[in-house]
Amino acid sequence: MEWSSAKIGWGTFKNPQEPAMNDLQKLQQEIEGRKTRYNAVLKAKKVLLAAKLEIEDTTDECNAQVQRFQNKIEEDKLKDTIQNLHLQGKLNEVDSEIETLTERENAVKEKLAKLDEQNAKMELQLQVSKCMPEKRWVFAGQEAKEHDQERKYDAKPSIRYPIQGGSAVITFEDAKVAAQILEMGDHKIKIEDNGDIAINIKAWPVKLPTVEEIEIQTHVCKRRVLISEIPRFLTVDQLLDKLEIHFSKQKNNGGEVENIEFLQDSGNVVITFVDERISENLIKKELHEVVFRGINKTCVLRVSSFINGEIVRIKAGEIISRKSVLFAGIPDIIDEEKLRDNLQIHFQKPSNGGGEVDAIVYIPEGQSMITSFELDSVVEI
Structure with missing residues (x-):
């Protein structure tokens, strides 16, 4: 039902339904405003979602980069450990070789000491042999044949x-x-x-x-x-x-x-x-x-x-x-x-x-x- 207005002789007569129309307009305006704000929110949400995705991508990339850095650090640590172990092995080999050479040196020194001792004994023996009691030998008249090369003795x-x-x-x-x-x-x-x-x-x-x-x-x-x-x-x-x-x-x-x-x-x-x-x-x-x-x-x-x-x-x-x-x-x-x-x-x-x-x-x-x-x-x- 629509309201209409009509002029009366002594003034204008307003339709009782006019305030309701204003409220409806206001309501429509508010709805439109809310729609506008809603669209703006949706648009903002869309922007925020895009920003979120971008941030997540950036975060994933950063995490990946951090992981790569960590992996690189672990690899470097592993390489350092392997290199240290290799160097330690080399050091152990060198120490072992030094120990072996030291033992050989000591053995050689012992042999030299024994040889010196034997040499001293031999020198003393030579000196002793010069002053040993002499035995006088005389020819008994027996001669060995030239072809008889065998050494014999009466035992x-x-x-x-x-x-x-x-x-x-x-x-x-x-x-x-x-x-x-x-x-x-x-x-x-x-x-x-x-x-x-x-x-x-x-x-x-x-x-x-x-x-x-x-x-x-x-x-x-x-x-x-x-x-x-x-x-x-x-x-x-x-x-x-x-x-x-x-x-x-x-x-x-x-x-x-x-x-x-x-x-x-x-x-x-x-x-x-x-x-x-x-x-x-x-x-x-x-x-x-x-x-x-x-x-x-x-x-x-x-x-x-x-x-x-x-x-x-x-x-x-x-x-x-x-x-x-x-x-x-x-x-x-x-x-x-x-x-x-x-x-x-x-x-x-x-x-x-x-x-x-x-x-x-x-x-x-x-x-x-x-x-x-x-x-x-x-x-x-």
Whole structure:
């Protein structure tokens, strides 16, 4: 319904609906205003959203850049760590090499010290060899043939060999006979006094222990001297008294004597002084004129270093006797002498594989014996 206005004679008449129209317009205007503001908000929102997206993109780019920086820092740290480890490994290798070189240097120093010590000993040994007791040799009239280039020496050592009871050792004149007896092994021995009795014995090789190699280390006793080339015209006690008196005097380059000893095997004398310098002075002079008062004799004696020897290495072995045979398992059934005679008679017969017997030893049961063996031929080297 619309309102309309009409003029009345005395004035204008307003339609009652006119205020409502104004309100509607205002409302429409307000709506339009709100629409405008809403559009403005939407536009601002759109701008803000775009700004937000831009900020987010910038933020993502910044975060990515920060991550790249962090990754780069971590990579640099890793590279530094690897490089430090590599350098540390190099340092360890250098330290190890230095340690190895130091050990080698110390080893070389030790070897040099030992060589110096050995050299000093050799020099002392050379000095000692110059003043060793001399041996006088004479030509015995034997000459070696020119074609005989082999060096030989007579070696007849005495070897102690234990033999248990119920055994016998027979030495034949011919080594071939001994070898034949050993090859036969078992032997049946008939007792001559009673042909019905026989004993069975077995032949064994005689294995003798011997020394194959021996190494002796020598050293010079600093306080001892060896007096040699002593004539034999005094008793041992007289000789020791005269020498002790002579070598205890300072005018004779001597000094206080601690001990004096006579060596029975060589006839030399060993004097031990309290001060080692006395020995050195006496050895340097070497030949000393000693006056034996009371018998009016003057002798020139040789003074040299006294050398001790010590076995540092020995290698043992064994040799088999070429002519001797060991027989074991011999029962004690008859008299010792008769049994030995029966053994000798049996092994002298060629029909029993035997031959000439050079020596025989029989040890009855319950007894034992130490026999002595010597080499009977020239040993070649």
